[in-house]
Amino acid sequence: MRSVRKTFGKKVAVEGIDLDVPAGELVGFIGPNGAGKSTTIRMIMSILFPDSGELSVLGKKSAVESKDRIGYLPEERGVYKKMKVGAFLRYMGALKGLGGPGLGKTADEWLERVALGDVKNKRCEELSKGMQQKVQFIGCVLHEPDLIILDEPFSGLDPVNMRLLRDLIREQHDAGRTVIFSTHVMVQAEQLCDHIVMIHNGQKVIDDPIGAIRSRYAPRIVRFEGLNGADASAAVGGLAEIAHVSATDGQAEAHLADGVDPGRAIAAMTAAVPMARVELHRPSLEDIFIDMVQDTADKDERERLRAQLRQDGTPTEAGGAS
Amino acid sequence: MNVGKVIHVAKREFASTAMTKGFIIGALVLPAVFAAIMPLIMVLIESAAPPAEVGRVAIADRSGQVGGLLAERLTPEALTEARGDAPKELAEQAESGEQPDTGGIASAAASMIGEVPRFQIDALGPDADIEDAKGRLLESHENKADLTLAIVEIDADAVERTEGETQFGGYTLYTRPEVDVRTSSTIENTVERAIKDTRYRIAGVDADELRALTRVRSGGVQEVTEAGTRESNKALKLILPFAVIMLLFMGVMTGGQYLLTTMVEEKSSRVVEVLLSAVSPMELMAGKILGQLLVGSTLLVMYAGVGILALVFFSMLDLLEWTDLLYMMIFFLIAYVMIAAFMAAIGSAVNELREAQSLMGPVMIVLVLALYMSFPVSLSPSAPWAVAMSFIPPVSPFAMLARIASTEPPDAWQIWLSILISSLAAWGMVWIAAKIFRVGLLMFGKPPNFTTLIKWIRMA
Known part of the structure; x- marks a missing residue:
């Protein structure tokens, strides 16, 4: 994608995004609700068209020419209520250019794999939302696409199915396919991706391999707990290596002073106070994200974002401008 | 695409x-069910012909000239004979183009009318009080044959005009409410024909001749095309x-x-x-x-x-x-x-x-x-x-x-x-x-x- 921009009326949904996704990568699009993830994905899929900028998909000018090589699970997804599950999958396969007697067999095998072997002849409306989602995922990978795009694939799944889906995504990745998925829950991206693209207010704020992000945002916080519950904050705060002490979620956190090596600080802390626990805290994507938008957001805004990035609930009613 | x-x-x-x-x-x-039901409905209509009605019909003939003929024509035998004519007439009309349909309706109508009613006639005389007579229609009898079903009141000027008038008088039919519409229309038709025939006789006209005179036979509208002549x-x-x-x-x-x-x-x-x-x-x-x-x-x-x-x-x-x-x-x-x-x-x-x-x-x-x-x-x-x-x-x-x-x-x-x-x-x-x-x-x-x-x- 090159300088891709998309507006809906006066609202700018995506503002000049440049993005390259190399073949075979597993990339996570993260960002809060309404950041522009779905709009970006819809433009990649040529369901929406950018106002300006260029993009190419699988070497073609637009995804329209290579739809059969792409598997797409939209955020706004559904099934034909009255259609039987097997028929629905066969229809999706046929639309993707599959055909012949092998199609039904492949669909059945997939249903077995996601523990839905017995629903083939049920109507889609008889399935739970999570089951429907698994059926949709099958519809998305049935034709063995080269590129798989999943928009919020985990929303609405229980932990067991979330793990199942994670394994299936990893398996597709291991088979050499390119996978792009979006989520507003940062933890999911951390668990799965090689590469993270973070979008905020329609702009790309991070585009790096996860290792690089980790090393760039080197840990500068030490979490600690005094032995026998003693309050060690005052003693720690007095050390030269520590800039200040704060508390997040009931955890005491020592923020390292500039240029101080974490190892030296931990040694100084344990020397100063008997500790039950001292731990170098690796920043999560969530922390990094909150940190990144800190300049623009006030405190309430930060808390709201944090809550949103953790929440694993269903996405809000997203309009065309999500 | x-x-x-x-x-x-x-x-x-x-x-x-x-x-x-x-x-x-x-x-x-x-639609298939409707199509299948149509013949069934036809059968039902045909089988729904009323049972032969039995009872008495009273005639108050103020003109004193129609009653006898009417009494004759209301007997079962006369009614059967008249009914035999009706379909024939309808069919003739259809053939001559007076009516759009063919004999189908006439025969269907005949079967719908059912058996002819069996009336006993009571002549009430020209001066009978109609209010008295109406009381008969309210009476109940053990024997159905004794029930008076209808009273025919024929006007005094039904067959001969009053001096200075251009129009003839007519008749009125009083019936019990439960009398079948097909029965009452049989009576009406019979009364009408009796009055007409009496008028013809008095005027010195031969009734059959008159019917023949007033009927015109038509060959229908024929369209002439290259392929030949055909019915329009x-x-x-x-x-x-x-x-x-x-x-x-x-x-x-x-x-x-x-x-x-x-x-x-x-x-x-x-x-x-x-x-x-x-x-x-x-x-x-x-x-x-x-x-x-x-x-x-x-x-x-x-x-x-x-x-x-x-x-x-x-x-x-x-x-x-x-x-x-x-x-x-x-x-x-x-x-x-x-x-x-x-x-x-x-x-x-x-x-x-x-x-x-x-x-x-x-x-x-x-x-x-x-x-x-x-x-x-x-x-x-x-x-x-x-x-x-x-x-x-x-x-x-x-x-x-x-x-x-x-x-x-x-x-x-x-x-x-x-x-x-x-x-x-x-x-x-x-x-x-x-x-x-x-x-x-x-x-x-x-x-x-x-x-x-x-x-x-x-x-x-």
Whole structure:
């Protein structure tokens, strides 16, 4: 994608995004609700068209020419209520250019794999939302696409199915396919991706391999707990290596002073106070994200974002401008 | 556009609409059941002839000249004989062209009337008090044969005019409320004939001679064509355009309505974006329109087929010009595409069927107008306004078809010009609909109004 921009009326949904996704990568699009993830994905899929900028998909000018090589699970997804599950999958396969007697067999095998072997002849409306989602995922990978795009694939799944889906995504990745998925829950991206693209207010704020992000945002916080519950904050705060002490979620956190090596600080802390626990805290994507938008957001805004990035609930009613 | 994908969409569209219980029952079974029930109803009507009515009929003859004859004519034997004449007369009238139908109705009527009633006659005399006599109609008797069913009061001047009057008098029939209408009309007819025959006798006219004099036999209207002379069927010719237009309307509306329903379903169940991952919006729209076209055509072909079979059955197939059928298919296609494009656009723009209603209002008005206007058009197919209407879309397919099926079909160049104009209009509507469709598909939330739709057309 090159300088891709998309507006809906006066609202700018995506503002000049440049993005390259190399073949075979597993990339996570993260960002809060309404950041522009779905709009970006819809433009990649040529369901929406950018106002300006260029993009190419699988070497073609637009995804329209290579739809059969792409598997797409939209955020706004559904099934034909009255259609039987097997028929629905066969229809999706046929639309993707599959055909012949092998199609039904492949669909059945997939249903077995996601523990839905017995629903083939049920109507889609008889399935739970999570089951429907698994059926949709099958519809998305049935034709063995080269590129798989999943928009919020985990929303609405229980932990067991979330793990199942994670394994299936990893398996597709291991088979050499390119996978792009979006989520507003940062933890999911951390668990799965090689590469993270973070979008905020329609702009790309991070585009790096996860290792690089980790090393760039080197840990500068030490979490600690005094032995026998003693309050060690005052003693720690007095050390030269520590800039200040704060508390997040009931955890005491020592923020390292500039240029101080974490190892030296931990040694100084344990020397100063008997500790039950001292731990170098690796920043999560969530922390990094909150940190990144800190300049623009006030405190309430930060808390709201944090809550949103953790929440694993269903996405809000997203309009065309999500 | 990938034709294979369009066909897959069309196939699913057809299967999900026409292969459902609702469709098969509504569109195929119900008409078949009606068709099967019709003969049954005929049988029931025939078997529902009333039982022979038994009882007394009192005659108060103020003229003193009709009573005797009437009493004679009301005996079962006389009634049976008179009834034997009735169908014959009806049949004669039909043959001579006085009545549109053949002897079928007469014999059906005869069987419907049932057995003749068995009356006992009481002559009340010319001065009987009618109020007294009416009391008989309220009496009850153990023996049914003793019940007085009716009283006939014949006016004093029924057969001979009062001095200075130009008109004759008549009669009044009083009956019990429960007396069958067929029985009372038998009495009425008999009284009337008795009065008439008495008047003829008094005037010195031979009744049979008079009937012969007043009956004119006609050879019917014969149309002379190259192929020979044939009986004209003007009445059916008037009905034919209506039937053709109704068929067209039904086929178009059925397909269009289903298209709207499935489109809204795809949107509200959010399956639409899943589909868009495999097909382009245009492939989706084309597939859906094509699929519902098959549904509409299935109905059209089936009902038209039944109609043609009926024509074959009554050996009136020559009423039908085969080129008319071709035109019908062409105009069906055009009218359907216009409506379907509109329905697809509306379906893509709304989230629920309910929201579609307000947008559909104007379309329905135009369609119903087209339907109703076709009737006057078929009656005066060459009137300037009728000619104009047959060139103005979206009314043109209906109006032109009404003209084609009428008794004065237009010239071929007019038909093809109308086809050209209507096709262009249909193409334009598809073009506009495609724009709305592309934008509308992914729009959820507030239902759009016409202003929004126009904005979308500009946007796409």
